[in-house]
Amino acid sequence: MTLLSALDYLSVFIFALTGALAASRAQLDLVGFFFISCLTAVGGGTIRDVLLNRDLVFWVTDPWYIAAACVAAVLVFFLAHKLENRRRALDWLDAGALAVAVSAGVGVAWSLGHGPAIVLIMGMITGTMGGMMRDVVCNEVPLVLRKGELYLSAAFFGALVAQIIHLFTDYDLLAFAACAVVTFLLRAGSLAFGWKLPIYKARPKRH
Amino acid sequence: MTLLSALDYLSVFIFALTGALAASRAQLDLVGFFFISCLTAVGGGTIRDVLLNRDLVFWVTDPWYIAAACVAAVLVFFLAHKLENRRRALDWLDAGALAVAVSAGVGVAWSLGHGPAIVLIMGMITGTMGGMMRDVVCNEVPLVLRKGELYLSAAFFGALVAQIIHLFTDYDLLAFAACAVVTFLLRAGSLAFGWKLPIYKARPKRH
């Protein structure tokens, strides 16, 4: 297994856990758990692969990704009631999956020889799109749009750090690690301490 | 016309009827009817074709699919007021389209040489994604998420039956027919008698 597919597996599994938690909040049956888990787990990477026109989407080449997502769904289906606060668990797991998935997206874009702009975008897409589909389908407010939180921005700065390291060294493992750490710390700081970027200021009258 | 394209035509036409019914509930004009009908009719198969990286999406190769969907839209635009209960008509037509489309998705995945996991997924995607897009765009509650109904699960078991038959015989016509019958019966049983799978049990406190 290459480093890249290990990153993909890890992000698939963690995202699948968050998808199953969302399915538990929507009170679906087990097939519904499978569906939301798989959608969340492979959604971002699928959009990345379609946009980059890879020969085959990663999970069509290797359906074990789907199996990993289904294992996560079954685990949550039978164990989620032990969690005290499923929304909070979902947020923190999502932060971990985001961090790993941004690295995976950046790595795939590099492996196909793309330049910095496309690398940053593919990192952000791989990291955030799966969670966004989960939230749209389950009628939760998309994390992407929650005001005064770092989410897209965490992914953006993580991918940026990876790209900068990549310009100066060949140690991609270092770049992936730095990307995941920066993304996770920014997102965690936002969840725990309310870190945020300045938002657009609304005027008194809103039209 | 091959068996596969006959299945595609049939599911396109029935899904287009459901799309037009949803457009009538949203009170759109005739161009809006065309749009929702086409989106519903070819949505699932389009996602299937993009994910499997077929050379061209099926309706780009053969635009008569679009013509079939537009005929369905015109029919509903002028005749829907004769229906006593459009929501109920939509549910039952959708059940029929689902049954045929799952078969069509399974067949395309086989024709490209994919294994069981991808076959099941493509059956479910082809069957359910068009209706899901219809519901999201028209602001209806997606059928996929209606609690205590078999929908995804009906598609799943239909595709599973087809795959099992395929392992033992070469009569794909039999596999398609069994797939459509099983899917339709499960969905119909759910609509008529409330059949369902056990859902995730909510705890008293929901976070």
Next chain:
Amino acid sequence: MTLLSALDYLSVFIFALTGALAASRAQLDLVGFFFISCLTAVGGGTIRDVLLNRDLVFWVTDPWYIAAACVAAVLVFFLAHKLENRRRALDWLDAGALAVAVSAGVGVAWSLGHGPAIVLIMGMITGTMGGMMRDVVCNEVPLVLRKGELYLSAAFFGALVAQIIHLFTDYDLLAFAACAVVTFLLRAGSLAFGWKLPIYKARPKRH
């Protein structure tokens, strides 16, 4: 720069302005502005390119499109408060972007040798899908669905005029211009004077 890529650049920039206006209404931070601007700006063309299976999506080949969208986002982030009515500005800018993008979609479909049905559909998809994604992600009512307005229909008739001119002459510049003018005038007439097509009439009892 070819005529086609000039059309793409122009529609990308204007759509990006509308995306940033929507981001300002949702009170996002600057990274959120970038995201919604890029999504709106390249969304329609991306779906077109994926459906037509072009080798690479247009902005992956040429990331300057992304840069143009980000410039638009920064402009709106710092200047939007000078607008008296952001919703109205958004509607009119969207009408301009729609007009240009329909031409761009039609042109790409011609350049790949597709027939009339696919040309009309690609014109409508390129023109309307970016705005639809913007509205879905930002929780606005999709323009596509606003009752009693010409939107999809404006795109349809614009593309139709282009296709008719294309059948009789080789002056694609003329066809593009006529397409953009017809689309814009129909949309503008709908915004300013309430032009519309007859909609489906609801019955007293709605089921």
